[in-house]
Amino acid sequence: MAEVNNGLNSLIAQYGTDKAKASAGIDSQTAVEKASIGDQDVFMTLYIEQLKNQDPTAPQDTNDMVAQMSQFNQVEQLGTISSRLENMAASITSSQALGATTLVGKSVFVSQKSAELSENGLIDVRVSIPEDAKSTRLTVSDANGRVIDEFDLSSNEFKWDGMDKDGNPLPPGNYQFSASSQTFEGDVVELSTLLPSKIQGVTINGANGTELNVAGHGKLKLSGELEIVG
Numbered sequence: 001m002a003e004v005n006n007g008l009n010s011l012i013a014q015y016g017t018d019k020a021k022a023s024a025g026i027d028s029q030t031a032v033e034k035a036s037i038g039d040q041d042v043f044m045t046l047y048i049e050q051l052k053n054q055d056p057t058a059p060q061d062t063n064d065m066v067a068q069m070s071q072f073n074q075v076e077q078l079g080t081i082s083s084r085l086e087n088m089a090a091s092i093t094s095s096q097a098l099g100a101t102t103l104v105g106k107s108v109f110v111s112q113k114s115a116e117l118s119e120n121g122l123i124d125v126r127v128s129i130p131e132d133a134k135s136t137r138l139t140v141s142d143a144n145g146r147v148i149d150e151f152d153l154s155s156n157e158f159k160w161d162g163m164d165k166d167g168n169p170l171p172p173g174n175y176q177f178s179a180s181s182q183t184f185e186g187d188v189v190e191l192s193t194l195l196p197s198k199i200q201g202v203t204i205n206g207a208n209g210t211e212l213n214v215a216g217h218g219k220l221k222l223s224g225e226l227e228i229v230g
Helices: 002-015 018-024 028-034 040-052 062-101
Strands: 107-111 114-117 123-127 133-141 147-153 157-160 173-183 188-191 193-206 209-214 218-221
Touching: 107 209, 114 193, 123 133, 123 173, 147 157, 173 193
Parallel strands: none
Antiparallel strands: 107 193, 114 173, 123 157, 123 193, 133 147, 133 173, 173 188, 193 209, 209 218
């Protein structure tokens, strides 16, 4: 928009005579403030008045007229490009929002300490193990904090089968996960866990753009790097 206004301002300042501007009821500042991209009415009004009020003994140089038309065409082309870019951006936003609605019912990995175990289900866990970790342990507890089982991790990804340490299947419900690493120096470091959580809905084009409404987590911006499952 700044380039367009500057271009239009240049046209008015360079080619618009004071008499033509006064006759048209348009001054330079008003024209710049009110002109939109590709405002042909402002240009043509100034140009026609300029021709009507030129000195018959010294008519406008043809080269000046060609230069003037060329500059206006450049301004008009800038306006067309800007308009097309705005339409393209709106189309991309709409497509993104429409695509987000298909995610409802799926799960997304979020940083949290608990997840729901479904009937005969599994829970995928993501843990970022530090490079200086000598060992890493994952602890699974029930909703009351009772330890169900513990696992030594050798990978950032772990799949819990929903069973206790004796191999008995556990009932559906909420289970808690905690992870920690021990360094070679003997220090214990608590680690965050990424667990899947259901996408319950989508907020389209809100104050923060398109957001996913995630169970137990709240709103999550769609523009972020997300891992969607099932």
